[in-house]
Amino acid sequence: MIKEKGQALLNYINNYVSLTEIEAEILLSKVTYRKYLKGQFIVQQGDVCKYECFVLSGCTKTFYIDEEGQEHIVMFSIEDWWTSDIGSFITQTPADFNVQCLENTELIMFSYDIIEDLYEAIPKLERFFRQIIEKAFVASQKRIVRSFSLSAKDRFIYFRNQYPKIEQRIPQYMIASYLGITKEFLSKIKSELIFEQ
Template structure:
C-alpha cells in the first residue's frame, strides 16, 4: 500500500535507499475512509497531510447559503490538505470528504518535519510541491474570475483527464461554477467543435 507513495517520490527524482524507504513507511499512517466520510471538516485544524492511494477526495468551501464550492479534486497519486491550517494550526475554512471508498496515507506535521530531517532530499520535494500548490491555487482563482466557462471546462479536462467518468456532473459543474445544464451545453459545444475540426 506504500508502493504508490514510494514510486511517487522516485518518479520525481528523489533517490531513496532501503533504510529511507523504511523510514517513510513508518512515518505515514494507512487509513481507510468510506464514501462520503470526512477527512477534514470546516473549523477543524488540519492535523495530517494526506496522500491518496485509492479513491477520490474533494476539497470544498460552503457559503452562508449552504452551497458547496469545490476547489479541488484529489484522485490517486495526489495530495489533499489545507496547507495553511496544517502548518499554522489555525482552523480550516475547507472540508475534505471522499467521493468513493478511499485509502490514504497520512502524516502529522511533527512526523513530516522529523522525516525531512532524516531524509534531507525530501526537503526539496516538499518545497517544490508546496510551491506548485500555491501556483495552482492562484491559477484557479484567476481562471474562476477571468476565464469563460468553456475555458474552465477545458482546463478541468486537462488537469483531471482520468476522473471525469468517476465524478458526477453536479460536482463537475460545482467545480466550474456553473449549473449542470450549462455543463451539458458546454459538452455539446465541444463535440460540435471537434466534428468541425475533423471535417
C-alpha cells in the same frame, strides 16, 4: 501492510528526490495508512487539519460551505495526488475547507509532528515537500487566472483536457461547482461541444 501500500508513495517521491533503502524504511515506519468509506470526511471545516494525505486509491473533493449553505468545490484528488487543507495543516489553525471521500479511499497520512521528525531524519524530504507545495501554489494561482480570463466553456475544456481521468468519476453537478457554474449551464456547454464535433 504499509510496505506493500507504500511503494506508490516511494515511486512518487523518487520523481523528486532519491531515497536510499534505509531512508525509505524510516519514512514508511513513520506514516499512517488508513481506509475511508465513500462519504466520510478526512477534514471538516473549523477543525484543525492534522494530516497531509497521499491518495493511494479513491477520489476526494475539497470544498467549503458559504454562509448561505452553498457548496464551493476547489479541488478533486485521485490516485498519486495529495489532499488536505494545506493552510490549516501548515499553520495548525482551524480549516477553511472540508475534504470528503467521493469513493472508498485509501490514504497514506503524514501528521504534522511526523513531518517535522522526518525533516530531521531525512533532510531531503524537506526539499521534496517544498517542491510539491510550490507546485500546488502555482497550480492554484493559474486556476485563479483562468477563472478570471477564460469563459466557462474554455474552463470546462481545460478541465477535461487536464484531468481526463476525473470527469467520468464525478457527478456533473460537482464539476459545475468546481467550474463556478450551474449544472444546467454545464449541460448546455457539453451539448454545444458535441454539436461542434
